[in-house]
Amino acid sequence: MGFHVGNPKSAADLVQAHQVHRDVYISPDVYALEMKHVFANAWVFVGHESQTPKKGDYFATQIGNQPVIQVRHKPDDIHVLLNRCPHKGTKIVIDRQGNTGKFFRCPYHAWSFKTDGCLLAIPLKKGYEGTGLEKTQNGKGMKAVGAVKNYRGFIFARLADEGISFEEFFGDSLxxxxxxxxxxxxxxxxxxxxxxxxxxxxxxxxxxxxxxxxxxxxxxxxxxxxxxxxxxxxxxxxxxxxxxxxxxxxxxxxxxxxxxxxxxxxxxxxxxxxxxxxxxxxxxxxxxxxxxxxxxxxxxxxxxxxxxxxxxxxxxxxxxxxxxxxxxxxxxxxxxxxxxxxxxxxxxxxxxxxxxxxxxxxxxxxxxxxxxxxxxxxxxxxxxxxxxxxxxxxxxxxxxxxxxxxxxxxxxxxxxxxxxxxxxxxxxxxxxxxxxxxxxxxxxxx
Ligand code: FES
Ligand SMILES: [Fe+2]
Missing domain, CATH: 3.90.380.10 (Naphthalene 1,2-dioxygenase Alpha Subunit; Chain A, domain 1)
Structure with a gap:
């Protein structure tokens, strides 16, 4: 019998100075908590800028279990967006990499987004008038990760909106x-x-x-x-x-x-x-x-x-x-x-x-x-x-x-x-x- 791992604090109890409990390796509950907390609060490597050299180039990968897209928005500007349509959740890109041109277009109902994630167009947009869509994240576009840093060509991201800075996280290890x-x-x-x-x-x-x-x-x-x-x-x-x-x-x-x-x-x-x-x-x-x-x-x-x-x-x-x-x-x-x-x-x-x-x-x-x-x-x-x-x-x-x-x-x-x-x-x-x-x-x- 292992510990009951219901929350981050009880998961942290699985680690001691000289030993760690086996649940940190084998428990699906611990894995789920790691994805939600460790991989969201830390700065995680996404890709290298040379994988998306031209405007519109994208590269699809994961931060923990979260699908993300690294995309070149402008010559000197790389964004990391969640790979999920804000409408009903469809993954926007499936290929590992490619060039999306000037915008992403969801294959389900054709909502389209600029390469920084902003909503560009919705077909039959009139149908949303007065519904308040524009005030929601769904109406704003593809959500970006919390923070992105290009360090000498290496792209790192933090999923969480708030948290430790890139400089503090890495310090002299850079x-x-x-x-x-x-x-x-x-x-x-x-x-x-x-x-x-x-x-x-x-x-x-x-x-x-x-x-x-x-x-x-x-x-x-x-x-x-x-x-x-x-x-x-x-x-x-x-x-x-x-x-x-x-x-x-x-x-x-x-x-x-x-x-x-x-x-x-x-x-x-x-x-x-x-x-x-x-x-x-x-x-x-x-x-x-x-x-x-x-x-x-x-x-x-x-x-x-x-x-x-x-x-x-x-x-x-x-x-x-x-x-x-x-x-x-x-x-x-x-x-x-x-x-x-x-x-x-x-x-x-x-x-x-x-x-x-x-x-x-x-x-x-x-x-x-x-x-x-x-x-x-x-x-x-x-x-x-x-x-x-x-x-x-x-x-x-x-x-x-x-x-x-x-x-x-x-x-x-x-x-x-x-x-x-x-x-x-x-x-x-x-x-x-x-x-x-x-x-x-x-x-x-x-
Ligand atoms: S799910 Fe993407 S446009 Fe509808
Ligand atoms: Fe080895």
Whole structure:
């Protein structure tokens, strides 16, 4: 028997400093509360501006379980609208992306809307005279999300009308996004192609936690990375022979515990954090000819070195994305149900950098994160087994206490041993905060 999870406060009781109750992963009630509170009160990644480059371009996705449309209204103005006709609820767009021209038109009764959501026209409008329609949201047009921010090309939105500001929510964690963008000699990124997507029959938080779980690679990936390393060693290539890019990518997954301890983990308030403070599995990739030169031309040698020496591994932005600056990847974990998550893995091109870099990034994505990947499926197996195993009665708690300190709190930045589970605890601290955020604000206002 679990707790009765009827409201955000009782859900918050499922999280303790050293453990979390299994209901945070398996209960449909908790999932519904997360969608209504965590995903509404936090700033959630929507898409990249390069996915909607021209006026009228749109991209359809979800914030939590809410369907939204990212649309380019003017050359420098991107809006995020709820994908729901204000008349009777019909979803306005069905395609993942496209160009809607000057307006959206609902396929049911042809109400039409400007690309900022404002109502443009209703057929037989006279029939609404005197009904007061214009005073209601239905008569105003497609509803926008509460707030939108374009940060260096990345579009984030907050569903709630009121709440934490973008700057306060992310704070210094934006340094990881900055580094990813700064790696372009033109300071600009572009999404390359559609993402690799595949379904995971597990809770979305398992995927997010895995991004900073440094005690699993050498174990869970032994069957893929371990075999690759063994076969490569058996080739007995002469010392100093150039290592193929695929081996440079996969071999570090077999690094020993000391490597991951030494890499370090940094955490920031509101659930953000990253592995790879001192070095990472991306540190020893070979240089791509012409790239450093292009960077020096833009930034000068010293700054170019500083940018490229930053080899952060996985940066988690609470609640549900992970970016890798050095390999220009962004993964989003979209929660569809308590036990169902779709993962999208995007790659980015560093504008102005040699194409060989993009080729390596694409190779990384295929090898590690594709539906046909050899590495990602090791993790998938673990998540799905955990999702099933959590239903075993008699033990209802999941442990998250590795390297827990007595006086631990998540109000400031911290840098620790890279095998700590502090970032998982940091995420749950934020989870509690945003689960009860609106309720806490209301109570404080009384
Ligand atoms: S439901 Fe959209 S116009 Fe009627
Ligand atoms: Fe993994």
């Amino acid at each position: 340094s990881s996004l900055d580094n990813m963008v700064d790696r372009s000699p033109e300071g600009r990124l572009e999404v390359v192609g559609p993402p690799l997507r595949y379904m995971h029959y597990c809770n979305w938080k398992m995927l997010v936690e895995n991004q900073t779980d440094t005690c699993h690679p050498m174990v869970a990936h032994e069957s893929s990375a371990g075999i690759a390393v063994k076969l490569y060693e058996e080739l007995n290539l002469p010392k100093g022979a150039p290592k193929p890019a695929a081996m440079q990518i996969i071999a570090p997954f077999m690094s020993p515990y000391e490597f991951f301890e030494g890499m370090g983990i940094r955490t920031w308030p509101n659930g953000h954090g990253h592995t790879g403070v001192h070095h990472s599995i991306h540190s020893d990739y070979s240089a791509i000819p012409g790239y450093f030169e292009a960077m020096v031309e833009t930034y000068g040698e010293e700054k170019a070195k500083t940018i490229l020496d930053e080899n952060r591994h996985n940066t988690v932005y609470f609640p549900n994305i992970m970016i890798k600056g050095p390999i220009q990847q962004l993964r989003t974990f979209i929660p569809l149900a308590a036990d169902k998550t779709i993962v999208e893995s995007y790659i980015y091109r560093l504008v102005g950098a040699p194409d060989e870099l993009t080729a390596r990034t694409a190779m990384y994505n295929r090898m590690i994160n594709a539906p046909t990947s050899i590495v990602g499926h090791d993790d998938l197996e673990m998540y799905e087994r955990a999702q099933e195993g959590l239903h075993v009665n008699g033990l209802e708690w999941v442990n998250i206490s590795r390297l827990l300190e007595d006086d631990e709190n998540h109000e400031g930045e911290a840098v620790l041993n890279g095998t700590t589970e502090r970032q998982m605890r940091n995420q749950f601290d934020a989870w509690r905060k945003f689960m009860t955020y609106d309720q806490d604000q209301q109570e404080a206002a009384k």
